[in-house]
Amino acid sequence: MQVRNWLYGYGVCALLHLFAIAADLYWLRIITKPLLMILLLVWFLSATANIGTGKKHFITAAIFFSWLGDLFLMGSGELYFIAGLASFLTAHIFYILFFLWARGATTTSTPLNRVVILVLLAYVGVFYYYLSPHLNHILKIPVFVYALVIASMFAAAWHSFRQRGGVLIGAGLFIVSDSLLAVNSFVENFSMASLAVMITYILAQVLIVYGVTGWLETTKRYFSI
Template sequence: MIKSINIKLLLVLLSIVFAFDLVFIAIDRSSWRFLSKPLLLPIMIWFYFTYSKQDVFRINQWFLSGLILSFFGDVFLLFGWGFMPGLGSFLLAHICYIVYFFKIRKKNVWIWITVVLLYLGSFIYYIYPYLNEMKIPVVIYGITIATMLYFSINTRSLLLVIGAILFVLSDSVLAINMFVQHTIGKELVVMITYVLAQLMLVLGVVDVEKKNRIIQ
């Protein structure tokens, strides 16, 4: 009962902080986001610890590492100089997610490689002329997140797949917003899809833990 209340309170807290962050984006007060954005992933991590049936020492280390690295990515991206460290943090986070998905995979669904590669190729073809000196880092990141999406499909977990798709959508819009044309509307889409992606991944991981009762 107490645990159920704590879970609901954490979701309410996450919703409040998230709402403030979106408002700060909408009114173009990026400096105010230092008060909101760095809180999102710690609340998500707290939610994961609370919602999971595993004890602290059996929490999945790969997935938890991905969440922690995402937190650092969020913080770095708040600074004007922080794009490359932020990109690196999220790149490592996705590698952690890939390892976790690989460990819990059910069956390789090879046909989806074609779909994922088609999207990746189309997106890279579209954005490549705008990247200038960022071509190599962005292409590497794109390949990594596409790999993350493919391995999420192999887990046969709907929540994990939805989370991965939202993550790909968020990063795609972020790239367009940064390198093609910046608008506040796209920035809002980036943040909404990003937070929902992380939340779906947390819910998906907990669902896998509950079904398997073990950490792979």
Template structure:
């Protein structure tokens, strides 16, 4: 809103997000279903509100894709609150769409100058991502059965999202690149814990670590997106 201090709306939503996140994470540690079910549906709406009302209008393509991605993340959160294969698949699809939208958003920054992107100039940068993807599938493969194709596709898209985030280096603000790249890595960590916990072996305090990395990932991506090209309200 015109005349307000820089980032003030986002600062307020960040404080609210911190409070709700602490309540949610405490519920995860204490295994309080009431706390988790009351707080989880609030996490993404807080970020969506803070993001939308901190942007200049009209939205550019980058911000629009991030915003819609956050909405699909919220759908995914709601689906994954419930048990059963249908809810899990619905959550998986929702987050799959989120990652596609984030990929498209990140692509907006370097699509007109692909030859200068880090991965184009140094394809060896792909190696850590390929190793991660290969190891993940190798470990999970014996346990996936009918979930093999969905997990292959999901693992690919989260890896691609991180690569697309890396390619923003040099074509966005330094703050934006750093925050979004950190966010993409945290998202990979969160989704990897989910996959390992569901298909391979129980992870200690899995819900806590999944949500800690997930909330942090979304916060970093949103914070970086607000500084994409100084698109926040002045």
């Protein structure tokens, strides 16, 4: 099977999943959602097979924990939500580790941008202030920590992959997706919430992983992966 076919498979599975949400086909949703990260992971491993092992295992781990998060969030109840939150938090930490490694692996990294950092901190503060009254005491600290981590993920992407817009857009879409999920889960259900959350999530993951894969391919000759 050609490597790119796995990526096409991800796209087809994504479209089927979005169709299942729009048509309210629960049976199709529970089939397609777990397949998304599996297909993306197989494509990533296939596309980077000639690069070696090295720090690409951070991306492998990020996709794996995203898959776990998808599984947990398919359940209902607070425990499933917390497990999903912990899984995605771990995924973001692995993305951060890769971005920071990539920043140190080349000599073209962007200087720290205080404006970007301040904007992200302001977003975390304002959004958490908006969300906090709707959270019970168990979720307040985990949600705040998660917000800081995903903001840090975007900051790491900005300072490591600013020249690769796909990675940066993907990191931003991840914040949008998680913010929409939080509002829908804790504040107020809104029309087409599940569709909006999954569209932004599906695009976020593939843009990050695709962009990272391209970077690994173009830079492997300059340093040891």
